[in-house]
Amino acid sequence: MKKLLTFGVMILLAATFDACKKKGTGPYAGIEGDYVSGTPLPDRIEGANFFGSNVTRGQFSPVYFAYDSSAISDSESGKIQRVASAMKSMSNTLIIAGFTDERGTEEYNRGLGEKRAQAVRDALISQGVSGGRIQTVSFGEEMPADPGGGESAWAMNRRAEFGVVK
Amino acid sequence: MKRVTILLFLFASALHGQEAPTITIRKGETINVGLQTLGGSEGAASTKVLQNDLDLSGWFSISPPERASYIISGSSAGGTLQGQVTDQRGSVVLQKSYSGGPRLAAHRFADDIVETLTGHKGIASSRIAFVSTRSGRKEIYTADYDGANVRQLTHDNSISVAPALAPNGSKLAYTGYQSGYADIYLIDLGSGARSRIIKFPGTNSGAAFSPNGGQIACTLSKDGNPELYVIGAGGGGARRLTSTRGVESSPTWSPDGSQIIYSSDERGSPQLFRIGAGGGSGQLIPTGHNYCTEPSWSPDGRRVAFTARTGGFSIAVKDLQSGATNLVASGEDPVWGADSRHIIFSSGSSLVLLDVPTGRSVPIVTGLGKVTEPSWSR
Numbered sequence: 244m245k246k247l248l249t250f251g252v253m254i255l256l257a258a259t260f261d262a263c264k265k266k267g268t269g270p271y272a273g274i275e276g277d278y279v280s281g282t283p284l285p286d287r288i289e290g291a292n293f294f295g296s297n298v299t300r301g302q303f304s305p306v307y308f309a310y311d312s313s314a315i316s317d318s319e320s321g322k323i324q325r326v327a328s329a330m331k332s333m334s335n336t337l338i339i340a341g342f343t344d345e346r347g348t349e350e351y352n353r354g355l356g357e358k359r360a361q362a363v364r365d366a367l368i369s370q371g372v373s374g375g376r377i378q379t380v381s382f383g384e385e386m387p388a389d390p391g392g393g394e395s396a397w398a399m400n401r402r403a404e405f406g407v408v409k
Numbered sequence: 410m411k412r413v414t415i416l417l418f419l420f421a422s423a424l425h426g427q428e429a430p431t432i433t434i435r436k437g438e439t440i441n442v443g444l445q446t447l448g449g450s451e452g453a454a455s456t457k458v459l460q461n462d463l464d465l466s467g468w469f470s471i472s473p474p475e476r477a478s479y480i481i482s483g484s485s486a487g488g489t490l491q492g493q494v495t496d497q498r499g500s501v502v503l504q505k506s507y508s509g510g511p512r513l514a515a516h517r518f519a520d521d522i523v524e525t526l527t528g529h530k531g532i533a534s535s536r537i538a539f540v541s542t543r544s545g546r547k548e549i550y551t552a553d554y555d556g557a558n559v560r561q562l563t564h565d566n567s568i569s570v571a572p573a574l575a576p577n578g579s580k581l582a583y584t585g586y587q588s589g590y591a592d593i594y595l596i597d598l599g600s601g602a603r604s605r606i607i608k609f610p611g612t613n614s615g616a617a618f619s620p621n622g623g624q625i626a627c628t629l630s631k632d633g634n635p636e637l638y639v640i641g642a643g644g645g646g647a648r649r650l651t652s653t654r655g656v657e658s659s660p661t662w663s664p665d666g667s668q669i670i671y672s673s674d675e676r677g678s679p680q681l682f683r684i685g686a687g688g689g690s691g692q693l694i695p696t697g698h699n700y701c702t703e704p705s706w707s708p709d710g711r712r713v714a715f716t717a718r719t720g721g722f723s724i725a726v727k728d729l730q731s732g733a734t735n736l737v738a739s740g741e742d743p744v745w746g747a748d749s750r751h752i753i754f755s756s757g758s759s760l761v762l763l764d765v766p767t768g769r770s771v772p773i774v775t776g777l778g779k780v781t782e783p784s785w786s787r
Contacts, residue, residue, distance in 0.1 A: 348702045348703050351702045361630060361633060380590045
């Protein structure tokens with residue numbers, strides 16, 4: 244009897260928990276009640292921009308993305324770990340630039356590129372890097388790594404690149 | 410031989426046997442107007458512009474005077490056009506003077522003719538802004554709605570994109586990368602003065618003026634995710650509207666400024682949503698397409714045009730009252746004109762003026778490299 248009661252209470256608690264999640268309270272309830280936590284960006288670093296002479300590009304491998312996606316795949320997560328480790332032994336700030344391939348529409352691609360940069364930023368934050376050290380920028384479908392068409396070129400363009408501010 | 414004779418006989422009988430039926434050729438529901446060449450030293454130039462405007466408007470068929478319901482006449486000289494419209498009995502229904510030079514005066518007269526005879530707003534005096542790669546970089550250009558008077562507005566030598574004309578055409582906002590980030594700039598088109606008005610951390614893009622020009626809706630990523638915000642037109646007072654895991658982009662305002670339609674990939678692929686301009690939760694707008702971006706709300710509030718991915722890209726129009734969605738052209742990034750009848754969109758190498766009811770499409774800007782992201786004043 245006791246076991247049944249405990250079980251019943253657990254079910255009840257679980258149901259309540261589930262219902263709470265779905266209700267979505269507070270000022271940040273999204274469309275389906277999902278609570279969304281985004282880490283606000285810090286102020287920009289004066290005089291530093293991704294293509295500036297005081298930013299080192301190419302020190303880390305770009306993170307690549309699947310079509311129409313900003314999810315970081317398992318095969319790419321190792322790159323982020325390496326950046327996180329490197330960040331722990333230096334005090335530099337980072338600018339992450341997000342890009343897309345040419346196939347979507349322009350303004351959506353600017354947003355998708357930004358989402359990719361911020362997904363990488365979020366991953367670095369979850370690995371212990373302070374969000375205050377990381378800026379993001381999106382170039383959308385501009386400046387492809389490979390200006391050709393076709394699947395292999397497009398795959399090279401769906402990326403987030405790292406720029407280390409000197 | 411016999412068969413042919415019979416056929417010929419039957420044919421002849423048909424011709425002579427009955428009264429030939431009256432065939433009424435209807436070009437949509439156009440009004441027949443007669444256009445007399447305008448007098449005056451600038452009459453020829455103005456007439457050419459006027460005729461093109463009347464033709465493109467879609468409301469009229471230019472007819473011989475005996476079949477015309479209205480006669481248009483006037484004269485154009487010294488930058489001023491005197492215009493007149495009379496009905497079949499010779500009564501004057503419109504008589505006015507227009508300034509601005511032979512072109513602009515003719516455009517203004519054309520718009521007055523449209524409004525007087527149809528009750529609808531005209532598009533002939535409107536201006537467009539767009540992105541062109543002509544110079545080797547993406548820069549903002551402006552032009553008249555018919556493609557005349559193309560002018561390069563920015564010389565940033567960077568990436569200048571996402572132009573947005575205020576509805577009254579007095580100012581333009583755009584996304585510029587001169588700082589190394591995507592920021593929103595505002596240009597006063599009268600004085601030419603430019604300022605960077607929205608420069609939060611991260612990416613600032615997709616400016617859209619509210620109907621009275623007092624506010625700008627846009628996408629900002631400053632809080633850690635690209636979301637929809639409303640900001641005062643001078644750049645102050647940013648207020649967040651959405652909080653989702655997805656990318657919100659391309660807001661477009663309802664005619665009374667109370668609602669915004671935008672694209673969000675909150676559910677996976679980008680779809681259209683509607684939200685109150687004061688905040689609330691976004692409501693999905695079903696369209697039957699699984700990739701919908703770049704919405705434009707018609708000035709009469711009845712329809713939203715958008716880009717749908719259909720293999721390539723198509724211009725789609727959803728009737729917000731009936732719920733029906735139709736594909737109207739191949740291309741991207743539609744924007745409605747003041748008459749809620751025409752759309753301008755990009756086909757890549759040209760901007761196209763589309764008359765939605767008839768499907769007639771006319772390229773208006775070509776030969777400027779890749780031309781994209783049109784904006785249209787009202």
